[in-house]
Amino acid sequence: MLPSLPIPFSFSQSSLQDYTDCARRFELRYIERLAWPAIETEPTLENERRQQAGQAFHRMAQQAIIGLPLEKLEKLATSPELGRWWQNFCEAYPVLGYGKKLFPEISLSAPLGAHRLTAKYDLIAISDEKATIYDWKTSHKRTRTEILSARWQTRVYRYLLVEAGKHLNGGSPFRPENIEMIYWFADFPNESAKFTYNEAQHRLDGELLLKIISEISQSSQFQPIAERETDKKCAFCAYRSYCARGIRAGDWQESENEPDPIPEIVFGNILEIEL
């Protein structure tokens, strides 16, 4: 018998994005749990170096936010790239943190249908019942705003803060109009992408999330993407040799995505709010 989706399943922006990009990738990664030892971008060493630098930057940002002195953390910037990101962060930090309650590396979770929706945030900053979600990006290209707007991360993070964030707002759910999300690019500090929110968008996000989760739950066949669509998606997918969609990984310089710097969810760390 083929493995099926566990109930409840913890959906995240990454798993939803995988399903949207390619249903077969979702099946291989989250249902069959197939670990396939292919790298996602070439050259390999450069990819690993970028992953490590991205992780180091996220750690340094978190430590700064919990109060470690910036000048001490600076010693951890051991490459020119990390030094550049750090300098940009230190210049931006007083503005993003001033007068706000800061919640770095916080995870939220809420029920959604028979499943759960989870997210781990780089930072939620709160002031006067208004919340700003920050997501640090260390990609070498500034991801286009239209791509970010369409990504599940933008929907899930804002939606979930309304649904599961009332403990951060004195016990009352945030009004969608009081939430904004900012993607801050370590290499492009003056080109942040900002997304506001509102009640209508929140309702629509809830409907879309229920729809996609119900579709995934009822699926018995997870099709690979059509060949004509494969140019980029398969080239940057770890399963490309398993799917016989090419052996060589895509060149990282062509990708607008960063290697994921943070493990998706630390389950022991999730603050749960039951609806």
Ligand code: SF4
């Ligand atoms: S290689 Fe292509 S078809 Fe196969 S899982 Fe990845 S994106 Fe889907």
